[in-house]
Amino acid sequence: QVQLVQSGAEVKKPGASVKVSCESSGYTFTNYAIHWVRQAPGQRLEWMGWINAGNGDTKYSQKFQGRVTFTWDTSASTTYMELGSLRSEDTAVYYCARGAYNSGTYYHLDFWAQGTLVTVSS
Amino acid sequence: DIVMTQSPDSLAASLGERATINCKSSQSVLYRSDNKNYLAWYQQKPGQPPKLLVYWASIRESGVPDRFSGSGSGTDFTLTISSLQAEDVAVYYCQQYYISPFTFGPGTKVDI
Numbered sequence: 001q002v003q004l005v006q007s008g009a010e011v012k013k014p015g016a017s018v019k020v021s022c023e024s025s026g027y028t029f030t031n032y033a034i035h036w037v038r039q040a041p042g043q044r045l046e047w048m049g050w051i052n053a054g055n056g057d058t059k060y061s062q063k064f065q066g067r068v069t070f071t072w073d074t075s076a077s078t079t080y081m082e083l084g085s086l087r088s089e090d091t092a093v094y095y096c097a098r099g100a101y102n103s104g105t106y107y108h109l110d111f112w113a114q115g116t117l118v119t120v121s122s
Numbered sequence: 123d124i125v126m127t128q129s130p131d132s133l134a135a136s137l138g139e140r141a142t143i144n145c146k147s148s149q150s151v152l153y154r155s156d157n158k159n160y161l162a163w164y165q166q167k168p169g170q171p172p173k174l175l176v177y178w179a180s181i182r183e184s185g186v187p188d189r190f191s192g193s194g195s196g197t198d199f200t201l202t203i204s205s206l207q208a209e210d211v212a213v214y215y216c217q218q219y220y221i222s223p224f225t226f227g228p229g230t231k232v233d234i
Contacts, residue, residue: 037172044215044226044227045166045226046226047217047225047226097171108162108177108178109217110174111174112173113171
């Protein structure tokens with residue numbers, strides 16, 4: 001069965017970086033994209049971008065451009081989200097989710113991981 | 123960016139009653155070339171990740187009970203729970219995936 005499993009909770013100081021991993025199993029990793037979505041306490045879901053696990057192409061939300069990087073390791077069926085220059089407003093649960101794509105068009109998110117809480121505090 | 127709005131913010135209904143959630147996008151999410159609305163609905167229960175319920179505005183995801191149905195086109199969409207069950211208590215989000223950034227609505231909290 002399809003599973004996405006993320007790394008554990010992180011506590012970081014303002015200005016630091018955090019790297020969250022997302023390991024996929026139960027499907028052909030390179031046939032899908034992985035999206036990253038975050039949810040600050042009591043807030044709506046916020047889409048951060050995607051990485052195409054087939055070719056490594058990425059798309060970032062303008063809000064995070066320059067501060068976030070998605071990478072992937074096909075041998076480990078794992079994707080990574082690194083967010084830098086952290087501030088208190090980045091405290092949130094970060095989710096990875098699988099999404100299909102076809103000919104450059106990206107679709108809905110059909111499987112989600114359990115989420116990783118990132119706390120930014122001095 | 124496409125702005126997604128939802129109404130109501132929250133609703134409470136009795137077991138077995140119908141619940142209706144509305145979602146509106148600031149521009150059409152209907153892609154003319156394939157005649158599909160790039161709109162999904164998700165359910166999120168406390169402490170859990172979101173779960174896909176409906177995609178292409180009206181296609182129920184495999185395993186989702188048939189009391190959940192999606193409708194609408196263009197800019198106006200609806201998620202209907204035909205007979206509310208206790209396990210449906212959750213927050214429901216719509217999301218457009220027509221154009222990046224793939225924005226979400228603010229959510230509608232459903233209670234019994």
